Amino acid sequence: MSEIGARLAELKELGLYRRTRLVSGPQGPNVVLDGQPVLLLCSNNYLGFADHEKVQQAAAEAALRWGVGAGSSRLVSGTMTIHGRLEKRLAAFKGTQTALLFGSGYLANLGVVGALSGAGEVVFSDELNHASIIDGCRLSRADTFIYRHNDVEHLAWGLKQAAGRGSLIVTESVFSMDGDVAPLEEIADLARRFGVRLVVDEAHGTGCLGPGGRGAVADASLEGVIGAVVGTLGKALGSYGAYVACAEDVAALLVNSARSLIFSTAPPPPAVAGALAALELLEEQPRRVERLQANASVLRAELAREGFDVAGSSTQIVPIIVGDASTAMRVCEAALERGVFAQAIRPPTVPPGTSRLRLAVMATHTKEELREAARVLGHAALQAGFRPATAMPVAVAQEHARPGAPLASAPPPRHADAA
Ligand SMILES: Cc1ncc(COP(=O)(O)O)c(C=O)c1O
Missing domain, CATH: 3.90.1150.10 (Aspartate Aminotransferase, domain 1)
Structure with missing residues (x-):
């Protein structure tokens, strides 16, 4: 049997073999x-x-007006007026100075974590964070401290251990596989006390909770306080692509150093226009x-x-x-x-x-x-x-994330298969 055949057979044996299904x-x-x-x-x-008919129509019209693809990365010629319009609208919706579109939520997390932390620093990451955050931690070359799921005491302990090397806390707001909500107020308070930036991934929060569907950050009255809020256009907004809502200086840093923004084609105009129409509908309804x-x-x-x-x-x-x-x-x-x-x-x-x-x-x-x-x-x-x-309890602590453990590296990535 070939090496690939053996690996596939092992996955089947373990009940872990995957395939796509056609809708x-x-x-x-x-x-x-x-x-x-x-x-x-x-x-x-x-x-x-x-x-939704209006979203479909907006995407179809955008294809006719701006074309199907953006043609290049955002920093070359791929930033079009439709991108600018959605960024303004998203910033207003999220209560931040600005917003920056990325190709997908995966790319946004990769770019943000990679740009806001680096070698010699420490990123604090919830043990149940999405694979894109885990991969961002790896790409950043920072040390990663994985705190137990939603455990602010463990996070505080890690922040003390880092002795000033902390650069970033990163958490999902609504956890993608568990449907619970992070204690954002307490986490934001720790971030402020330790002088560490906070990144919140609202992939499953935007459109689903908070006033007018503005997300868990708005629900906790933390708009404008969080260092960067990541959101995807691919879930409640029904399209494809993603954004980072943040202050102007953070956006400028991302434009200059987020590799997943710099080295990838800008989101396609129909997807951007579709998300814009969805956002308008969300605000209307x-x-x-x-x-x-x-x-x-x-x-x-x-x-x-x-x-x-x-x-x-x-x-x-x-x-x-x-x-x-x-x-x-x-x-x-x-x-x-x-x-x-x-x-x-x-x-x-x-x-x-x-x-x-x-x-x-x-x-x-x-x-x-x-x-x-x-x-x-x-x-x-x-x-x-x-x-x-x-049944097992929902949150199962990773072995290497116990209090008393040294600052540990990220767990194996959890691949986003159905998300
Ligand atoms: C929490 C979380 N962040 C980021 C992503 C990635 O978003 P996208 O599907 O836009 O790449 C997902 C989706 O799988 C997710 O669940």
């Missing part, structure tokens, strides 16, 4: 998946903008956010009735923690047979032993669809031999 048509609450009609319960199209939150409450309550422990989530992301990777896959396939698609998420996306079904609610689901989905998942769990009572 026909746009991302809506109901899709055709590999030829089978299913309820879609794992898309980040939270507010239904990816398939804040009730969509309320609908999303109400739907999330319904799903959590219905899953609890089925015996699932979903208390760790307070948002539109609701994980059913199964534990073992193969069992998680079996639950996923059993649910699919009954017409519900909730992708199983396995290591390295999540820590070993915490494989799960990551459910993502949309504002466009009906409450009846969500009730029925909970029932289907209950049956699927039984069929796959998974009893919810045996």
